[in-house]
Amino acid sequence: xxxxxxxxxxxxxxxxxxxxxxxxxxxxxxxxxxxxxxxxxxxxxxxxxxxxxxxxxxxxxxxxxxxxxxxxxxxxxxxxxxxxxxxxxxxxxxxxxxxxxxxxxxxxxxxxxxxxxxxxxxxxxxxxxxxxxxxxxxxxxxxxxxxxxxxxxxxxxxxxxxxxxxxxxxxxxxxxxxxxxxxxx
Amino acid sequence: xxxxxxxxxxxxxxxxxxxxxxxxxxxxxxxxxxxxxxxxxxxxxxxxxxxxxxxxxxxxxxxxxxxxxxxxxxxxxxxxxxxxxxxxxxxxxxxxxxxxxxxxxxxxxxxxxxxxxxxxxxxxxxxxxxxxxxxxxxxxxxxxxxxxxxxxxxxxxxxxxxxxxxxxxxxxxxxxxxxxxxxxxxxxxxxxxxxxxxxxxxxxxxxxxxxxxxxxxxxxxxxxxxxxxxxxxxxxxxxxxxxxxxxxxxxxxxxxxxxxxxxxxxxxxxxxxxxxxxxxxxxxxxxxxxxxxxxxxxxxxxxx
Numbered sequence: 001x002x003x004x005x006x007x008x009x010x011x012x013x014x015x016x017x018x019x020x021x022x023x024x025x026x027x028x029x030x031x032x033x034x035x036x037x038x039x040x041x042x043x044x045x046x047x048x049x050x051x052x053x054x055x056x057x058x059x060x061x062x063x064x065x066x067x068x069x070x071x072x073x074x075x076x077x078x079x080x081x082x083x084x085x086x087x088x089x090x091x092x093x094x095x096x097x098x099x100x101x102x103x104x105x106x107x108x109x110x111x112x113x114x115x116x117x118x119x120x121x122x123x124x125x126x127x128x129x130x131x132x133x134x135x136x137x138x139x140x141x142x143x144x145x146x147x148x149x150x151x152x153x154x155x156x157x158x159x160x161x162x163x164x165x166x167x168x169x170x171x172x173x174x175x176x177x178x179x180x181x182x183x184x185x
Numbered sequence: 186x187x188x189x190x191x192x193x194x195x196x197x198x199x200x201x202x203x204x205x206x207x208x209x210x211x212x213x214x215x216x217x218x219x220x221x222x223x224x225x226x227x228x229x230x231x232x233x234x235x236x237x238x239x240x241x242x243x244x245x246x247x248x249x250x251x252x253x254x255x256x257x258x259x260x261x262x263x264x265x266x267x268x269x270x271x272x273x274x275x276x277x278x279x280x281x282x283x284x285x286x287x288x289x290x291x292x293x294x295x296x297x298x299x300x301x302x303x304x305x306x307x308x309x310x311x312x313x314x315x316x317x318x319x320x321x322x323x324x325x326x327x328x329x330x331x332x333x334x335x336x337x338x339x340x341x342x343x344x345x346x347x348x349x350x351x352x353x354x355x356x357x358x359x360x361x362x363x364x365x366x367x368x369x370x371x372x373x374x375x376x377x378x379x380x381x382x383x384x385x386x387x388x389x390x391x392x393x394x395x396x397x398x399x400x401x402x403x404x405x406x407x408x409x410x411x412x413x414x415x416x417x418x419x420x421x422x423x424x425x426x427x428x429x430x431x432x433x434x435x436x437x438x439x440x441x442x443x444x445x446x447x448x449x450x451x452x453x454x455x456x457x458x459x460x461x462x463x464x465x466x467x468x469x470x471x472x473x474x475x476x477x478x479x480x481x482x483x484x485x486x487x488x489x
Contacts, residue, residue, distance in 0.1 A: 019250075026246055035235040048245055055249045115223045122230045141228040142235030146200045165194045169227055 007071035015063035026055055029072065032143055033079045039138045040083045040131050050082040057082070069152050076143065076153045080135075087131070114173045125175035133168035140165060188217055197224035285365045286372075293366065297339035301374055304332040309381035316388035322400035325385070326455075327436060329378040330405040333371060334412035334428035338421040340370045341413055360473045367413055367469065375405070404435055404455040410465035414472040 005013075005021070007028070013021035033054060037047035057078050065074060114122065126134065139150045147165075151158040189210055195201045196211070211217050308328025312321040341363060378401060386394040408428045416424030435455050438448035454461060 023246070026249070030241045030246070031238075032235075034241050035238040038238050039235065044239075048241065051241060052245065052249050052252070055246075056252060059249075059253055112219065112223075114226055115219060117226075119226070119230055119233070122226060123234060126230055126234060137227065137231045138235060140194055140198050140200075141231040144198055144200060147195060162191050162194075169223070172227065 008067065011058075011062050011065055011071050014059065015065070022055075022059060025058070025071075029075050030055070033075060035142060036076060036135070036138050037079055037083045039142070040080070040135050041086060042127075046086040047083070050079060050086055053082040053085075054079040070149065073145070073149045073152045076139070076145075077155075080153060113176055114169065117176050121176055122172065124177075125172050128175045129168065129171055132164070133171050136161065136164045137168050137172075188214065190217070190220060193217065193220050193224050197221060197228045282365075285361070286369050289362070289366045289369045293340040293370065297336050297370070298373070300339070301332040301336035302377060304328055304335070305374070305377050305381055308332070309384060312381070312385050313388060316385060319389070319391060321385050321389045322392050322397055323439065325378070325382065325397060326400040326404055327432070329374070329381070329401040330408040331428070331432050333374040333378075333405050334408040334432070335425060336370045336374055337367065337409050337412045338416040338424040338428070340366055341417050360476060363417065363476055364469075364473055371409060375402075378402075378405075399457055403457040403461075404432070406457065406461055406465045407454050408432060410468045414468050417472050417476050 003024070005024070007025065010021045010025045010028075014025060030051060034047055034051045037050040038044060041047050041050065054075065058075065061078075065071070069077070117125075126137070129137075136150065136154070139145045139153060140147075145153070147158050147161045150161045154161065156164075189196075189207045192201060192207050193211075196204055196207045201207060211221050305328065308324060311328075312324040315321060315324060379398065382394065382397045382401075386397055389397060392400065408431055411431060412424040412428040414424070415427050431451075431454075434443065434447075434451050437443045438451040441448070443451070
């Protein structure tokens with residue numbers, strides 16, 4: 001019965017203590033949340049802890065959900081807080097990075113370098129990105145969220161999401177192996 | 186169309202509400218096509234990274250369940266466990282009423298009692314000191330209504346309202362519960378206020394017992410009604426804020442710092458009379474009627 005329900009309907013049932021609805025909600029989102037947490041933390045074990053804490057918080061706080069955001073963005077927001085708690089101070093996404101990296105909406109050599117680089121090189125570069133950049137890419141391209149949804153999860157204005165995405169791509173291009181970047185120039 | 190550069194990440198992710206114009210532009214613009222291709226590369230790499238993450242093991246969900254069960258035995262966790270509300274309330278009307286009131290007593294959190302009674306005791310002590318100057322009625326009129334308004338806000342608009350538990354345990358409607366709580370809080374504050382008045386009365390022969398009691402009961406009625414209505418219908422901080430504002434205006438009016446017309450209105454509201462009592466009763470009745478119907482109300486959420 002719970003299979004066809006929306007996330008919101010499931011969450012309302014969870015608020016009343018429905019364990020089946022809770023399991024259903026977990027089945028729908030756990031994998032994406034775990035991938036997001038692992039992307040942020042870079043390790044499996046703390047990401048699993050963050051996922052556990054997320055769903056314990058969902059069980060306890062389901063009746064506090066006010067419906068101002070979508071259930072999915074709310075879940076990612078809770079998961080994000082849990083993941084950040086497990087990060088060491090210097091790894092935490094700092095909003096100041098946005099200011100340092102001014103957005104470059106014009107297509108440039110970086111874009112060309114990325115287009116020419118092979119997937120394995122880009123994947124390697126992705127691993128070196130700062131959490132701030134990795135997570136915005138994850139939310140946009142792995143979780144498939146709109147910019148408005150990402151803005152809600154991160155608690156920033158939608159304009160910041162846009163500039164952060166461009167900055168993340170620029171950082172990705174900079175992190176490519178030198179010969180690839182030079183080949184693109 | 187100018188270059189839709191900012192839309193290209195969303196276009197690559199497939200989340201644009203209307204991708205058709207972007208698609209048309211990209212087809213005719215080499216620059217944007219290259220951009221889109223780059224975003225597509227980023228998308229595929231990021232998506233592949235996420236897809237390569239192993240799905241959570243079944244043991245993970247079992248662990249979540251285990252931790253929930255370990256910390257909260259029983260069905261659903263409650264932020265504040267409701268103390269001993271089970272059991273028979275009683276059948277006869279007076280016994281039922283008494284049962285309801287005593288159960289409210291256990292549900293109203295202790296800071297509410299401590300803060301309001303401490304305010305009353307302090308107010309009584311100050312009134313006793315200034316009684317030689319004939320100022321005791323003013324002090325009581327300032328302290329007791331404020332204590333009542335704060336207690337009403339704290340008890341009737343508590344953020345973690347366990348009304349659901351109450352209703353589950355008794356065949357009592359949430360409105361009755363709310364009214365019982367208001368009655369209990371005001372009853373206790375008024376009784377304590379009367380006690381303080383009795384102690385002070387011999388020191389204040391001019392005003393006398395009835396004069397002293399009237400001095401604080403007058404403002405207590407509108408302040409409590411206002412605090413009750415706003416705390417239940419909106420939130421306790423708003424109830425307290427409005428009651429404090431009225432209280433402050435009254436103080437300013439008695440010191441002559443407001444203009445005369447305003448002072449006359451405030452005095453009218455704060456003097457016990459049929460009009461004020463009826464107005465307060467109507468405000469309380471409307472609040473009690475509306476309380477379970479609030480769309481975002483705590484009472485409603487607890488019941489639904």
